[in-house]
Amino acid sequence: MSILKKSGVAADQTLSSKGLSAGSVGLVGAVVIGISCIAPAYTLTGALGPTIAQVGTHLPAIFLVGFIPMLLVAFGYRELNSAMPDSGTSFTWGVRAFGPWVGWMAGWGLVVATIVVLSNLAGIAVDFFYLLLGQVFSDPSIADLAADPLINVVTCLAFMAGATVISYRDMQTTQKVQYWLVGFQLLVLVGFAIVAFVKVGAGSAFDATAVSPDWFNPLTVPTFSAFAAGLSLSIFIFWGWDVTLTMSEETSGSRTTPGRAATLTVVIIVLVYLLVSLASMTFAGLGTDGVGLGNPDIQGNAFSALAGPVLGPLAILMSLAVLSSSAASLQSTFVSPARTLLAMGHYGALSPKFARVSPRFFTPGYATLASAIVASAFYAVMRFISEDVLWDTITTLGMMICFYYGLTAFACVWYFRHQWRSGARNLFFQIVAPGVGGLILAVLFVTTLVDSMDPDYGSGSQIGGVGLVFLLGVTILLGGVVVMLVNARLRPAFFRGEGLRAGVAGDEREGQAALPE
Amino acid sequence: MRRVVVGYLDTPAGHDALALGTALAHTLGVGLDLVMVLHDRGRASLVPAAPSYERHLDDLAEGWLQEAAAGLPTEVASTTHVVRAETFAEGLVRAATELRADAVVIGAGKEGALGRLHLGSVGGVLVHSAPVPLAVAPGGFAERGVRRFGRVTAAVGTRAGARAVVDTAVATASSAGAALRLVSLVPLDAVGDGHRRDRDDRERALHDEARQHAERMRDIALEGVPDDLDVTVEIAPGPRVGDAIDALAWRDDELALVGSSRLAQPHRLFLGSVAAKFVRGVPVPLVVVPRDHDARTTWTGAAPDGAHPEGTTP
Numbered sequence: 001m002s003i004l005k006k007s008g009v010a011a012d013q014t015l016s017s018k019g020l021s022a023g024s025v026g027l028v029g030a031v032v033i034g035i036s037c038i039a040p041a042y043t044l045t046g047a048l049g050p051t052i053a054q055v056g057t058h059l060p061a062i063f064l065v066g067f068i069p070m071l072l073v074a075f076g077y078r079e080l081n082s083a084m085p086d087s088g089t090s091f092t093w094g095v096r097a098f099g100p101w102v103g104w105m106a107g108w109g110l111v112v113a114t115i116v117v118l119s120n121l122a123g124i125a126v127d128f129f130y131l132l133l134g135q136v137f138s139d140p141s142i143a144d145l146a147a148d149p150l151i152n153v154v155t156c157l158a159f160m161a162g163a164t165v166i167s168y169r170d171m172q173t174t175q176k177v178q179y180w181l182v183g184f185q186l187l188v189l190v191g192f193a194i195v196a197f198v199k200v201g202a203g204s205a206f207d208a209t210a211v212s213p214d215w216f217n218p219l220t221v222p223t224f225s226a227f228a229a230g231l232s233l234s235i236f237i238f239w240g241w242d243v244t245l246t247m248s249e250e251t252s253g254s255r256t257t258p259g260r261a262a263t264l265t266v267v268i269i270v271l272v273y274l275l276v277s278l279a280s281m282t283f284a285g286l287g288t289d290g291v292g293l294g295n296p297d298i299q300g301n302a303f304s305a306l307a308g309p310v311l312g313p314l315a316i317l318m319s320l321a322v323l324s325s326s327a328a329s330l331q332s333t334f335v336s337p338a339r340t341l342l343a344m345g346h347y348g349a350l351s352p353k354f355a356r357v358s359p360r361f362f363t364p365g366y367a368t369l370a371s372a373i374v375a376s377a378f379y380a381v382m383r384f385i386s387e388d389v390l391w392d393t394i395t396t397l398g399m400m401i402c403f404y405y406g407l408t409a410f411a412c413v414w415y416f417r418h419q420w421r422s423g424a425r426n427l428f429f430q431i432v433a434p435g436v437g438g439l440i441l442a443v444l445f446v447t448t449l450v451d452s453m454d455p456d457y458g459s460g461s462q463i464g465g466v467g468l469v470f471l472l473g474v475t476i477l478l479g480g481v482v483v484m485l486v487n488a489r490l491r492p493a494f495f496r497g498e499g500l501r502a503g504v505a506g507d508e509r510e511g512q513a514a515l516p517e
Numbered sequence: 518m519r520r521v522v523v524g525y526l527d528t529p530a531g532h533d534a535l536a537l538g539t540a541l542a543h544t545l546g547v548g549l550d551l552v553m554v555l556h557d558r559g560r561a562s563l564v565p566a567a568p569s570y571e572r573h574l575d576d577l578a579e580g581w582l583q584e585a586a587a588g589l590p591t592e593v594a595s596t597t598h599v600v601r602a603e604t605f606a607e608g609l610v611r612a613a614t615e616l617r618a619d620a621v622v623i624g625a626g627k628e629g630a631l632g633r634l635h636l637g638s639v640g641g642v643l644v645h646s647a648p649v650p651l652a653v654a655p656g657g658f659a660e661r662g663v664r665r666f667g668r669v670t671a672a673v674g675t676r677a678g679a680r681a682v683v684d685t686a687v688a689t690a691s692s693a694g695a696a697l698r699l700v701s702l703v704p705l706d707a708v709g710d711g712h713r714r715d716r717d718d719r720e721r722a723l724h725d726e727a728r729q730h731a732e733r734m735r736d737i738a739l740e741g742v743p744d745d746l747d748v749t750v751e752i753a754p755g756p757r758v759g760d761a762i763d764a765l766a767w768r769d770d771e772l773a774l775v776g777s778s779r780l781a782q783p784h785r786l787f788l789g790s791v792a793a794k795f796v797r798g799v800p801v802p803l804v805v806v807p808r809d810h811d812a813r814t815t816w817t818g819a820a821p822d823g824a825h826p827e828g829t830t831p
Contacts, residue, residue: 085569170556339570359527359581362555362574 029175030244030261031268032182037240038265039329040272041185041303041321046124047237048280049299050391050458055230056286056294061218062227063273066234067266069440073405074242074262076412076434083415083505088343090408092500097411099502100349100495101484106411107344108480109404113397114337115371116476117239119379120393121333122159125326126152127301127390129159132319153380160379163327164372167334170361181324188321189272192303193279196310200282206309207285207292211278228447229458232398235441237273239401240332241266280306296459300390334368341367348494350487386468388459395448395458396472402445403477409438416505430505449473520548521652522618524609527581530624530656535585536663537654537802538622539593543665544693544772548594550616551585553578554608557601575599606643613649620650620804624658650685652804667770668696670801672753673734674776681810682776683734687742689774696747699738700765701731727752762798771801777808 048059055062077089086092091107127146134143145151165171173181200208214220221227244262284306286294291305298305307318342364345354358365382389416430452470455462462468488495523538525531538549555574582597589595598616602608613621623643643651671686673679683699690697735750742748753761 087567087570087573172556335567339567342570357574357577359531362578 027261027264028179031265032175032178033332034241034244034261034265035182035186035268036178036328037243037332038238038269039185039240039325040269040276041189041318041325042121042124042329043237044189044273044276045301045303045322046120046390046394047233048277048302049293050394051230051233052281052286052293053296053299053458054226054233055221056226057212057215057281058218058221058230059215059277059281060274061216062221062230062234063237063277064216064270065218066231067238067270069231069437069444070235070238070241071266072433072437073409073441074245075429076409076437077242078245079416079430079434080408080412086343087339088347089340090404090411091340091344091349092347093411093415094407095347095349095500096503097415100497100500102407103411103500104344104349104484104487104495105477105480106404106407107340107349108484109400109407109477110340111337111371112476112480113400113404114333115375115378116393116397116400118160118163118330118333118337118371118375119156119382120390120397121326121330122156122163122375123152123379123383123390123393124301125159125323125330126155127304128319128322128326129155131304131307132316132323135316135319149383153383156379156383157376159330160372160376163330163334164368166331167338167372168358168361168363168365168368170363178328181328185321185325186268186272188317189276191314192307192310192318193275196279196283199310205283206290207283207287209282209285211282215278215281225447225451228444229395229398229451231440232402232444232448233394235401235405235444236394236398238266238269240329241269283310296388300388300394300459334371337371338364338367341370347500348491348498350491385463386459386461388461391459392461392468392472395452395469396476399445399448399452399469399473400476402441402448406438406441406445409434409441413438415503419505519545519619520550520616521620521622522550522552522609522613522616524605524621524623525551525553525582525585526624527585528624529659530626530654531585533624533654533656533658534622535589536659536661537624537652539589540663540665540802541620541622541652542593543590544695545689546692547619548596549589550612550618551582551595551597552600552609552612553582553598554600554602554605554612557603606646609643610647613647618649620652621647622652622654624654625656647805648807650804650806650810652802654802655800658802661769663770665770666693666695666772668698668768669693669772669774670698670700670765670767671774672700672702672776673730674702679734679776680737681808682774682806683737685804685806685810686774687738687746689772691743691746695772696749697738697742699731699734699748699750701727701734701750701752702761724752762794767799767801769801773799773801773803774806775803776806 051062052059080093081089084093084096088107090110091103093103094106095103097103130146131143134140146155196205199205218227221230241262244265245259280293280302284291284293286292288294288296291298291309293299293302295305303318303322307315311318341350341354342357344350345352345356345367354364354367354370356366357363379389379393382393386392412434413431416426419426419430449470451457452467452473455465455467457467458469463471493499521538521541523534525535535551538551541547542549555571555578578599579597582599586595586597598612600608600612602611609621609623612618621643669686669690671682673682686697686699689695731750731752735748738748751765753765
């Protein structure tokens with residue numbers, strides 16, 4: 001495509017570049033973006049139930065431990081990002097480390113993981129949308145509309161279409177609105193926790209359960225399978241945090257801002273997670289009836305069941321918090337598969353159509369539409385074949401994140417393999433940290449994959465005696481292999497390593513993997 | 518040399534703007550500054566900024582601009598600029614200020630009813646904030662193949678700002694060697710209802726006023742124009758501005774001028790209600806002139822068609 005080539009004609013330099021840095025992201029701004037990407041209200045309502053189903057009362061321990069592999073891999077992510085800043089992220093780095101085939105699959109993993117989360121996000125938003133309407137009109141029967149598959153799918157597609165338009169047209173909320181949204185979200189979560197504790201103290205809780213030190217001990221999780229499944233879910237709850245580490249080029253002020261922003265973000269997030277999960281567990285217990293967190297009927301969307309009993313008439317605030325959190329996350333998540341697909345199209349790993357940038361809105365238009373269509377179709381199909389679509393998508397998502405994050409971590413180790421002699425800092429951040437993180441994720445991925453063959457795994461959705469999550473995971477990955485082989489026939493140049501190819505840190509091709517050169 | 522900023526996008530509206538800029542260049546000998554506005558990197562965004570994607574956009578934008586510049590006729594001088602700003606309108610205003618441009622050219626975007634002008638969101642903002650005249654190409658202008666303008670029409674009301682429009686139109690027409698048409702826009706819809714007898718009287722009075730106004734305008738115009746300039750004066754008939762505009766005959770190679778409202782801050786455009794109706798009804802490119810605009814600063818210092826002493830053709 002001619003538009004991609006670097007033009008030889010220099011532009012007039014009469015325009016000053018003032019304004020470029022005027023609104024640079026500061027410390028607070030970076031924290032707000034980080035929290036907004038993680039979307040704690042949405043994440044908690046989606047992940048609380050499935051994680052409890054795996055590890056029971058050890059939820060707080062798993063939430064704490066789940067941060068470790070995330071942190072280790074994020075270090076590698078940051079190193080790769082500063083060596084090869086490229087929109088293709090995992091795809092580009094995978095190719096540069098391991099060559100076109102593995103890189104292609106890493107890109108595929110990223111794209112499908114984000115597409116799965118898009119469908120889950122929209123699904124959660126649908127539940128809370130009808131819950132909110134029910135609360136506004138004081139008519140609980142409206143909230144039940146979300147259970148009707150047809151209404152549910154149609155509403156979800158409408159939400160998805162809205163999010164697509166916003167992404168395609170690159171419509172942004174102002175910074176003030178973002179601050180309010182994030183502040184509101186945190187306030188509601190903390191308020192929810194406080195009210196729950198007060199009710200436990202007053203004896204009006206659903207099933208008051210005393211906090212025990214054992215909840216914080218990851219070693220007493222009964223089986224390794226449960227531990228692994230819980231961990232892969234809790235990686236999902238920190239997913240998105242890594243953006244605060246890679247915003248380095250955008251943050252204003254000193255070099256330490258990104259690091260401080262990332263630390264501050266994760267401290268806030270961990271505190272909120274612990275507070276809310278402890279509050280939910282002490283208030284509702286882990287029983288299998290009513291709003292007990294062990295009840296499979298509410299595990300796909302915990303707050304939708306808990307908000308009423310805890311907050312009473314103020315439950316509407318929780319609906320608003322989760323809805324706004326999902327909306328913000330929908331918007332920031334849409335960008336990720338679109339930019340990776342753009343890079344894949346650009347380097348010839350996919351049809352060049354994916355490299356198209358809308359000349360009016362300057363967004364990867366074709367890739368955005370493609371992601372939206374696939375995510376919508378995925379949700380619609382899942383809603384009809386799965387007994388518990390939200391739960392199953394979250395579990396599948398955990399597995400996919402382990403897959404592509406693991407590959408990315410190994411890509412970091414392999415790409416920087418000659419760097420270990422150049423000092424302890426490089427040895428730790430480029431090799432040891434991502435290496436250990438990658439190993440943990442690989443173990444989690446394999447364990448989850450094997451365990452999920454069991455039809456009773458997770459929500460218990462199954463087809464022909466095989467767990468649905470396993471079928472989904474395998475279908476998605478094998479589907480990726482098929483699509484890759486088709487593309488290898490159609491576009492052999494990329495797979496022969498012409499253009500983007502494998503190498504190591506410091507080689508002459510280092511600068512090559514930076515769009516658009 | 519005189520120059521105008523063309524707000525360019527590789528879209529139909531952008532191509533219309535480019536075509537209008539080219540026609541102005543042929544008519545008045547102005548140079549073109551092709552400006553593409555990308556969003557500010559540091560803007561508030563829920564989406565984490567990706568520096569690599571932003572660099573990719575910079576290069577794409579530069580490529581689109583070069584392509585556009587390369588497609589211009591060789592005698593049209595041009596430069597290209599990528600600007601980062603919160604909004605398209607803000608970027609164009611800043612570019613016009615920094616480049617000391619004499620006008621900003623944009624495309625109206627999606628076609629209004631029957632090929633008439635309709636200001637898109639960008640035009641809507643610009644028309645209320647630009648410090649220089651704003652030229653708007655109607656949708657589909659690029660396909661009309663207008664190479665240069667043969668007639669300049671100024672629509673003039675009685676309020677403050679009329680003088681700036683007449684002067685600018687005279688300067689434009691004489692610089693272009695084009696015919697000049699002055700249209701009196703005395704709001705005949707002010708007649709209102711009331712007693713029949715009363716209305717007839719008031720209508721007659723208004724028509725008289727319009728004629729006098731038109732004649733005054735012509736006298737003003739004739740003071741400042743060369744003898745060989747073809748000047749006509751028309752009173753737009755019809756009870757409402759919309760009808761009046763519909764009744765006017767338009768040539769293909771016509772350029773329309775209208776003044777901005779007295780509500781505007783000094784040196785800023787603001788479209789008054791009459792002018793806004795005019796904008797919606799006009800089928801040809803339209804220039805909105807700030808009320809305190811000094812005609813001597815409008816693209817008239819240019820050499821006649823074809824000669825570009827400092828031309829920097831790509």
